[in-house]
Amino acid sequence: MNVEPKWAAKYGPRYYGIYRGFTPVLTILDPELIKTVLVKDFPIFVNRSLSTFKHEILSKHLFASEDEMWRRIRSITSPSFSSGKLRGMHVLMDKSINDLAAYFDKVIAKDIKELNIKEVMMGLTIDIIAATSFGTKTNANDDREKQNPFLVNGIKFFEFSWLKIATQTILPKKFNQLIGNTSRSDPRSTQFFIDLSREIVRQRKSQMHDKNFKKPNDLVQLLVEAFVYEEDLKKINYDHLTATDGVEVEETKTEHNSTSVKKTLSESEIIAQCIIFFVAGMQQHFCFQHNNNNNK
Numbered sequence: 001m002n003v004e005p006k007w008a009a010k011y012g013p014r015y016y017g018i019y020r021g022f023t024p025v026l027t028i029l030d031p032e033l034i035k036t037v038l039v040k041d042f043p044i045f046v047n048r049s050l051s052t053f054k055h056e057i058l059s060k061h062l063f064a065s066e067d068e069m070w071r072r073i074r075s076i077t078s079p080s081f082s083s084g085k086l087r088g089m090h091v092l093m094d095k096s097i098n099d100l101a102a103y104f105d106k107v108i109a110k111d112i113k114e115l116n117i118k119e120v121m122m123g124l125t126i127d128i129i130a131a132t133s134f135g136t137k138t139n140a141n142d143d144r145e146k147q148n149p150f151l152v153n154g155i156k157f158f159e160f161s162w163l164k165i166a167t168q169t170i171l172p173k174k175f176n177q178l179i180g181n182t183s184r185s186d187p188r189s190t191q192f193f194i195d196l197s198r199e200i201v202r203q204r205k206s207q208m209h210d211k212n213f214k215k216p217n218d219l220v221q222l223l224v225e226a227f228v229y230e231e232d233l234k235k236i237n238y239d240h241l242t243a244t245d246g247v248e249v250e251e252t253k254t255e256h257n258s259t260s261v262k263k264t265l266s267e268s269e270i271i272a273q274c275i276i277f278f279v280a281g282m283q284q285h286f287c288f289q290h291n292n293n294n295n296k
Helices: 003-010 031-040 067-081 083-086 090-109 117-133 149-156 162-170 174-176 187-209 219-225 230-235 267-295
Strands: 015-019 023-028
Touching: 003 023, 003 149, 003 162, 015 090, 031 090, 067 117, 067 187, 067 219, 067 267, 090 117, 117 149, 149 187, 187 219, 187 267
Parallel strands: none
Antiparallel strands: 015 023
16 A cells, blocks of 8 residues: 555654554554564464454465464475475476467467457466466466356456455454355355365365376375374474474374374365465466556
């Protein structure tokens, strides 16, 4: 928001307060105080600001979780985002980029004079996220005329209703739940990604013991396989866990006590992480696009 620098100059210099609806919000400006909150006193400030709505699945992603639930999900998902695992997704990204190059070749062959590059880059973003997050093959630019359901619902997912957002911000959470105002996105597009993720997760789980199953390097597979042992969880000192700490958990089979119990993610939790991964990727696209428009 462009107004925030003005508030900082007027009400700073270390911090200032505002109301978001009926909720008081403190904005910290002083770098040392920010460091204290985010690092030294992080265990006190683990939770993010409370959401004004609660969805039975979407509220289970890492950024909406709180306290012990957040610690458990983070400890289990952290190994899935190691540099080695992320590098394994490059192959999937390369395939999407090759599809984009093939699309440009078709455009050149047809001697098309004008091209909406904004739509093209949106298509590339959809292809990459579909491949790396949902394990789904799309070719959004070639399929645009065919109304690819992933592309259509991906765009609708970000067509927010400002009336719904205002209602969720101002009205009490219980009232929003009562009237079914539990998502800022189109409920149909939200349900599309929930159903898609659920079907993929169930397929992957059923294929886990198939010797001929070639495991893909996508987020769904990493989350389905992600686990930590009970005794490993006990070794993690959450009181000293900072926002930048990676929770290192040995993933290879070691000599664990027979009483050890695997900690896994529930189906709903895996679905929630996949959807927030999709949301984060799309938001990066929109931010990049917004910054480019401002620089023109």
